[in-house]
Amino acid sequence: xxxxxxxxxxxxxxxxxxxxxxxxxxxxxxxxxxxxxxxxxxxxxxxxxxxxxxxxxxxxxxxxxxxxxxxxxxxxxxxxxxxxxxxxxxxxxxxxxxxxxxxxxxxxxxxxxxxxxxxxxxxxxxxxxxxxxxxxxxxxxxxxxxxxxxxxxxxxxxxxxxxxxxxxxxxxxxxxxxxxxxxxxxxxxxxxxxxxxxxxxxxxxxxxxxxxxxxxxxxxxxxxxxxxxxxxxxxxxxxxxxxxxxxxxxxxxxxxxxxxxxxxxxxxxxxxxxxxxxxxxxxxxxxxxxxxxxxxxx
Amino acid sequence: xxxxxxxxxxxxxxxxxxxxxxxxxxxxxxxxxxxxxxxxxxxxxxxxxxxxxxxxxxxxxxxxxxxxxxxxxxxxxxxxxxxxxxxxxxxxxxxxxxxxxxxxxxxxxxxxxxxxxxxxxxxxxxxxxxxxxxxxxxxxxxxxxxxxxxxxxxxxxxxxxxxxxxxxxxxxxxxxxxxxxxxxxxxxxxxxxxxxxxxxxxxxxxxxxxxxxxxxxxxxxxxxxxxxxxxxxxxxxxxxxxxxxxxxxxxxxxxxxxxxxxxxxxxxxxxxxxxxxxxxxxxxxxxxxxxxxxxxxxxxxxxxxxxxxxxxxx
Numbered sequence: 001x002x003x004x005x006x007x008x009x010x011x012x013x014x015x016x017x018x019x020x021x022x023x024x025x026x027x028x029x030x031x032x033x034x035x036x037x038x039x040x041x042x043x044x045x046x047x048x049x050x051x052x053x054x055x056x057x058x059x060x061x062x063x064x065x066x067x068x069x070x071x072x073x074x075x076x077x078x079x080x081x082x083x084x085x086x087x088x089x090x091x092x093x094x095x096x097x098x099x100x101x102x103x104x105x106x107x108x109x110x111x112x113x114x115x116x117x118x119x120x121x122x123x124x125x126x127x128x129x130x131x132x133x134x135x136x137x138x139x140x141x142x143x144x145x146x147x148x149x150x151x152x153x154x155x156x157x158x159x160x161x162x163x164x165x166x167x168x169x170x171x172x173x174x175x176x177x178x179x180x181x182x183x184x185x186x187x188x189x190x191x192x193x194x195x196x197x198x199x200x201x202x203x204x205x206x207x208x209x210x211x212x213x214x215x216x217x218x219x220x221x222x223x224x225x226x227x228x229x230x231x232x233x234x235x236x237x238x239x240x241x242x243x244x245x246x247x248x249x250x251x252x253x254x255x256x257x258x259x260x261x262x263x264x265x266x267x268x269x270x271x272x273x274x275x276x277x278x279x280x281x282x283x284x285x286x287x288x289x290x291x292x293x294x295x296x297x298x
Numbered sequence: 299x300x301x302x303x304x305x306x307x308x309x310x311x312x313x314x315x316x317x318x319x320x321x322x323x324x325x326x327x328x329x330x331x332x333x334x335x336x337x338x339x340x341x342x343x344x345x346x347x348x349x350x351x352x353x354x355x356x357x358x359x360x361x362x363x364x365x366x367x368x369x370x371x372x373x374x375x376x377x378x379x380x381x382x383x384x385x386x387x388x389x390x391x392x393x394x395x396x397x398x399x400x401x402x403x404x405x406x407x408x409x410x411x412x413x414x415x416x417x418x419x420x421x422x423x424x425x426x427x428x429x430x431x432x433x434x435x436x437x438x439x440x441x442x443x444x445x446x447x448x449x450x451x452x453x454x455x456x457x458x459x460x461x462x463x464x465x466x467x468x469x470x471x472x473x474x475x476x477x478x479x480x481x482x483x484x485x486x487x488x489x490x491x492x493x494x495x496x497x498x499x500x501x502x503x504x505x506x507x508x509x510x511x512x513x514x515x516x517x518x519x520x521x522x523x524x525x526x527x528x529x530x531x532x533x534x535x536x537x538x539x540x541x542x543x544x545x546x547x548x549x550x551x552x553x554x555x556x557x558x559x560x561x562x563x564x565x566x567x568x569x570x571x572x573x574x575x576x577x578x579x580x581x582x583x584x585x586x587x588x589x590x591x592x593x594x595x596x597x598x599x600x601x602x603x604x605x606x607x608x609x610x611x612x
Contacts, residue, residue, distance in 0.1 A: 051601065133437065136581070148582065193606045196440045197548060198583035219478065223439055 039071040040248075042238075043083055043095030046187070050076055056272040057096070063268045067255045068248075084108060087241075094240035094252075099233040100157040103285040103292060111239040113280035114249070115256045119208065120273055125232035127207040128158035130166070131192075134225045136201055141170060141228075149175070149182040150191045150200035157288050158206035159188055162230040165291045189213060196223060208235060233288060237280045253279075327361045328567055331383030333402060334394035334415075335371035335462070335512035339539035340552050341394035344415050347556025348392065348563075355564040371461050371512045376401035384409065390566055392559055393431075395512065396422065396463035403429060410572045414559040415552070417464035417510060419579060427571075432558040432578040434550035436535045438471050441548040442479070444585070445505055445533050447600045448545070448592065453503030455484040455530075457514050457521060465511035468535070472507055488514050488521070497524050508534035508544065518542045531595055537586070541611075545597070547586045554580050584608040 152159020185191040188209035195203035214221035259265035260276040369375035413431030538544040587607040
């Protein structure tokens with residue numbers, strides 16, 4: 001009888017110990033969470049010339065660091081699709097994302113779109129262009145059968161998703177059999193050069209890159225023919241973790257939205273080929289989300 | 299006596315059967331004549347791919363024999379080479395490059411002809427029904443763009459050969475592009491080694507464009523030497539097989555044309571009519587950048603050129 005009571009007591013104190021341990025762990029974890037954020041790590045998706053890109057965003061990061069009492073660091077993801085993995089391992093606090101990765105990040109991770117970039121032409125959105133060499137004889141999707149196609153990256157709206165949806169809508173789901181060969185160039189500019197150089201017959205890229213390159217060298221425009229274009233999509237959006245301190249989130253948004261109001265801010269913007277930032281919402285990505293679902297379905 | 303007659307008759311039958319077999323065996327051989335201009339590495343690579351590809355495509359019970367003619371690319375030599383093949387009673391002819399192709403067509407033999415390595419074949423307007431083949435097209439404008447990214451070019455020297463149709467048509471294309479881009483042209487016509495001695499400093503512009511020519515391919519080393527001495531880079535649309543120092547090459551992969559020609563010949567061997575085998579233009583290219591040569595000439599490439607190159611020679 002005595003033995004039974006002793007055993008019951010021992011069992012009870014074990015429960016108490018577990019409860020105390022759980023409480024301690026909970027306190028430690030919450031103390032950690034409420035600790036002051038010492039730095040923000042922001043990711044950037046790679047473009048054609050990552051050296052230029054890093055330099056541009058470094059100017060912005062330095063500006064933001066001066067406005068906050070925390071250090072803002074940048075990291076370039078090695079390729080478009082990597083951003084989701086980075087977020088999953090909690091190494092990033094936010095990232096400037098293209099529309100496809102932003103949509104995926106909103107779907108899979110606890111992120112919020114906060115601001116979108118507006119370029120020097122006062123445009124915050126871009127289209128997908130599907131183009132060919134003017135002398136290729138390709139004028140429609142039907143002429144593309146058996147040709148070589150260059151995409152940008154599977155994790156891009158303008159450089160993969162839009163053309164894939166376009167083909168899907170007319171019943172082409174197997175690119176391996178439709179095209180003689182297809183490959184990914186890794187950047188929008190590279191996809192354009194691949195078609196210009198004849199390494200591919202058909203290419204796709206975002207309109208802003210296409211227009212920038214062809215404005216710089218008009219001979220490119222005379223050699224290329226746009227055979228299809230999409231509706232506009234948000235080009236680059238800063239998405240941040242929803243669990244960042246609310247005060248920090250608000251401050252980041254207000255500093256970026258007001259960056260064009262000051263002389264020093266405008267100077268930074270002009271150096272990085274930007275005009276201003278505007279508010280972004282989750283609904284900006286609804287159409288892309290539907291496109292992803294469409295292609296994902298068998 | 300009766301037995302003797304039977305034996306003689308049997309021997310006669312055997313002899314007839316042997317004769318028939320020999321005749322039948324001879325009929326199984328398909329003789330293919332090949333004409334290419336000189337020992338041009340570009341055409342040699344094409345022919346190698348053609349032969350390799352054809353080896354695995356021989357129709358059942360048939361034997362293929364290939365006779366190759368490599369004349370100097372002047373009209374008389376090419377015409378003689380074509381006549382030799384016709385006299386050898388070849389069943390099919392394969393030609394590499396425009397000069398060889400036009401020489402065979404001119405003989406009007408009626409023998410089915412498959413061409414390869416012809417630049418922009420549509421512009422040749424070949425109407426003969428016995429002719430089919432695959433040519434190539436390289437975006438010359440793109441090659442000039444890559445050159446301009448490396449160096450400001452106000453005067454572009456173009457090495458071409460008036461003996462070769464392909465080379466002349468490329469010169470015309472470059473001339474039109476140069477006008478568009480506000481550059482002036484220095485035309486250098488190379489028909490023999492002697493023409494190299496006429497290249498004075500005035501002919502050396504800011505860069506050299508080497509057109510696709512059999513003669514120039516053979517004289518590439520001494521030609522580039524002249525331009526290197528003046529510190530000027532060169533670009534071309536034939537692969538720099540001998541590593542002569544062409545800085546940028548944008549070329550159609552010769553292996554693809556060789557294999558395509560083999561595919562066409564195979565169809566003809568199976569009984570297709572040449573006019574039912576669709577003529578093709580191949581446009582897949584390789585971009586090769588010679589960084590080592592650029593360093594020697596003190597030229598700094600933009601990152602785009604390096605990232606877009608299929609191969610960078612260091």
